[in-house]
Amino acid sequence: MTGPRTSRYARDVAVVAFAQSDHLRRTDELSEVEMVMPVLHEVLAATGLKAGAIGFTCSGSSDYLAGRAFSFTMTLDGVGAWPPISESHVEMDGAWALYEAWVKIQTGEADTALVYSYGKSSPGSLRDVLTRQLDPYYLAPLWPDAVALAALQAQALIDAGETDESALAAIAARSRADAAANPHAQLRGAVPQGDYEVRPLRTGDCPPVGDGAAAVVLAAGDLARQLCERPAWITGIDHRIEAHGPGLRDLTDSPSTRIAAQHAGVFDAPVDTAELHAPFSSQEVVLRKALGLGATDSDTGTQTGSETGSGSGSGTQTGSGSGTETGSGTVAVNPSGGALAANPMMAAGLIRIGEAAARIHRGASDRAVAHATSGPCLQQNLVAVLEGDPR
Numbered sequence: 001m002t003g004p005r006t007s008r009y010a011r012d013v014a015v016v017a018f019a020q021s022d023h024l025r026r027t028d029e030l031s032e033v034e035m036v037m038p039v040l041h042e043v044l045a046a047t048g049l050k051a052g053a054i055g056f057t058c059s060g061s062s063d064y065l066a067g068r069a070f071s072f073t074m075t076l077d078g079v080g081a082w083p084p085i086s087e088s089h090v091e092m093d094g095a096w097a098l099y100e101a102w103v104k105i106q107t108g109e110a111d112t113a114l115v116y117s118y119g120k121s122s123p124g125s126l127r128d129v130l131t132r133q134l135d136p137y138y139l140a141p142l143w144p145d146a147v148a149l150a151a152l153q154a155q156a157l158i159d160a161g162e163t164d165e166s167a168l169a170a171i172a173a174r175s176r177a178d179a180a181a182n183p184h185a186q187l188r189g190a191v192p193q194g195d196y197e198v199r200p201l202r203t204g205d206c207p208p209v210g211d212g213a214a215a216v217v218l219a220a221g222d223l224a225r226q227l228c229e230r231p232a233w234i235t236g237i238d239h240r241i242e243a244h245g246p247g248l249r250d251l252t253d254s255p256s257t258r259i260a261a262q263h264a265g266v267f268d269a270p271v272d273t274a275e276l277h278a279p280f281s282s283q284e285v286v287l288r289k290a291l292g293l294g295a296t297d298s299d300t301g302t303q304t305g306s307e308t309g310s311g312s313g314s315g316t317q318t319g320s321g322s323g324t325e326t327g328s329g330t331v332a333v334n335p336s337g338g339a340l341a342a343n344p345m346m347a348a349g350l351i352r353i354g355e356a357a358a359r360i361h362r363g364a365s366d367r368a369v370a371h372a373t374s375g376p377c378l379q380q381n382l383v384a385v386l387e388g389d390p391r
Contacts, residue, residue, distance in 0.1 A: 008265065013105050014224040014231030015216050015386065017046035018354035018361075023186040023212035023342035026122040032066065036118050036213045037078040043215040044114070047227040051080045054217075055110030057087045058101045060094035060117035061346050064129050075118065086110065093117060094214060094350030095277075095372030095382050101218055102234060111220045118213035119345035126209050126345065133375055135244055146279075147206055149376045151198035153251040154282035158200060160252050162289075165200050168281040169193050172204045172340055175281075179337025186210045186342040207279040212344030214351045232357035232368075232386040236264030239382035246377050257290040257371065260383040266291060266369050271385070273332050273359050273368035275352040279339045283378055287371060291383075293331055335359070349373065353384055360388040 019042035027035055044051060057079055061072045072089045081087065086109075090097045094117025101113035121129075127145035134140040157163045172193065179185035186208045194203030217227070224231040240256035243249050261267065274293055278284040288294065334340075336355040339348045349372025359365035365388070372382040 008236065009106055011106050011108070011220050012224070012233060013102055013218055013220050014228070014233045015353065015357035016219045016224050016228035016231050017043045017217040018215070018358050019043035019046065020184050020214040020347075020351055020354065021212050022184050023208075023210050023344050025186065025208070025210050027120065027211040028122070030211075031074070032061075032071065032118055032120060033075050033078045035120070035211065036075050036116060036215075039213045039215045040078055040114070040116060043116075043217055047217050047219075049112065049217065049227070051085075051114075052083070054112050054114045055086065056101055056104045056113040057085055058089065058097040058104075058113065058115050059087075060090050060092050060097035060115075060350065062091060062119065064132055065119050065121060065124070065126075065345060067124065075116075079114070079116075093346050093348065093372050093374055095353055095384075096239070096349075096374070098216065098218070098350060098353060099237060099239060099382060102237060105218060105220050111223055113218040114215065115218065115350065116213065116215035117347040117350050119347055120211045121209050121345050122211050130376075139245065146376060147201065148198045149246060150206075150280040150282065151201045152246065153286070153377045154200050154205070154280065156251045157282055157285055162252060163282065163285045165202075167285075168200075168205050169202070171281040171284050175334055175338050175340040178335055179341030182337050182341060184212075184342065185337045186212075188337070188341065201280060201282070205281040207339050207343035207348075208341075210342065210344055212342060212347055214344075214347045214354055216350065216354050216357065228361060230361050230363065230388050232360040232388060234384055235387045236266070236385035237383070238263035239380065241375075241380040242378075244379070249377070251377055252286065254286050254290040254378050254381060257287060257378065257381040257383060260381055261291055261369070264369075264383045264385050266383060266385055269367060271331055271367050271369045273335065273356055273365040275336065275338070275356040275368065275370045276334055277339055277349045277352045277372045278334075279343050279348070279373075281340065283373075284333070284338075286378060288333070291369060291371070293333065332365075349382065353386070356384075356386050360386055363388075363391070366391070
C-alpha cells in the first residue's frame with residue numbers, strides 16, 4: 001500500500017493512538033507513576049498492543065518539577081521495563097520525545113514507539129522553577145518568571161499595534177469556550193479575566209497551573225493501518241531554537257516557528273486544523289503570524305465552525321475552534337481549548353500533537369499543523385504536519 005501523498009521521508013510514520021489524563025490543579029493523592037499508568041493502559045488498549053510489542057519507548061519530563069534526580073526512572077515501573085526494553089528520555093516536553101521516537105523509526109530500528117510525558121506542577125512554585133531555564137549569569141539572578149517575561153512580549157505586541165488587551169481577552173475567552181467540549185481540560189467555559197498578574201497580562205491571559213500526563217503510539221507503514229482505521233501520518237516535522245537571551249530577539253515574531261514550519265511543509269498545502277502550544281494569549285498572536293494563519297475571529301469575540309465526531313483515544317470530541325479565514329479556507333485553531341485550558345508542564349506540547357491526530361482519526365480533519373514550545377517567550381519551537389489518507 002502507498003503512504004500519504006506528501007510523504008517525504010524514508011518511512012511513513014503515523015500517530016495511531018492518543019490518550020491523556022484529566023488535568024487537575026492538584027493531584028496530591030497520586031504519584032507520578034499512578035498518574036501515568038492509566039494513560040499508558042488506555043493508549044495501548046486503543047491499539048491492542050502489549051507493552052512487550054513496542055519497539056521503542058521515549059518519555060519527557062522534568063527533574064526540577066519532581067525535585068529529584070533521574071525521577072523519570074520511577075515511571076518506568078508503569079511501563080514495565082523487564083524484560084529489558086529499548087528506552088530513552090528527554091528533559092523536555094513530550095513533543096521532543098515524539099521527535100526522538102520518530103527518528104528511531106525512520107532509522108529502521110523500530111516499527112512502533114510508545115511516547116509519554118507528564119508533569120506535576122502542584123507541589124512547588126512553578127513560576128520559581130521556570131526561572132531555571134534562564135541564562136544563569138545575567139538573567140536568572142534577577143528572577144524574572146515566565147509570566148513577567150510573557151508580559152514583556154505582550155507589551156511589545158501592543159506597542160507594535162499587533163494586538164490589544166481586549167483582543168487578548170477574546171482569545172482567552174474563545175479558548176475556554178471551546179474547551180467546554182473537552183472533558184480533560186482544567187478550565188472550561190466562562191472564566192473571568194481577573195486582575196493583572198503582570199501588566200498587561202491578566203489572570204485569564206495566563207495558563208492554569210496543574211498536573212497531567214499524555215501518551216501516543218507511533219507506528220510505521222502498513223502496521224499503522226492495521227492498528228488504526230485512519231492513521232494521522234506525520235508528513236513533516238522539524239524543530240528550531242532561537243537566542244537564549246530575550247533581549248537578543250524580536251519578541252513580536254517567532255522566526256524559529258516559521259523556519260520549522262517551512263521545513264515541515266506547512267505551507268505546501270492548506271491546513272484545516274492548528275493546535276498551537278500558546279500558554280499565554282499573546283503568544284497565539286505571534287504563532288498565527290509565524291504560521292501564516294492570519295487574523296482571528298476572536299478579535300471580535302465570535303466563534304465559527306463546528307466539528308463533531310467520534311473515535312478512539314482521548315482527543316476532544318467536539319469544539320468550535322477559531323474560524324480563521326485564510327486564502328484557502330477556514331482553519332480551526334485550538335479546538336481543544338489549547339494550553340489556556342490545560343497546560344500540564346512537559347505534556348502540553350505532546351497533547352497538541354495528540355489532539356490534532358485525534359481529529360484526523362475521527363475524520364474531523366484532513367491536514368493539521370501541531371506546534372509545541374519550550375523556554376521563555378517561545379524560545380524553542382517544534383512544528384509537525386499530520387495528514388489523513390484521502391477520503
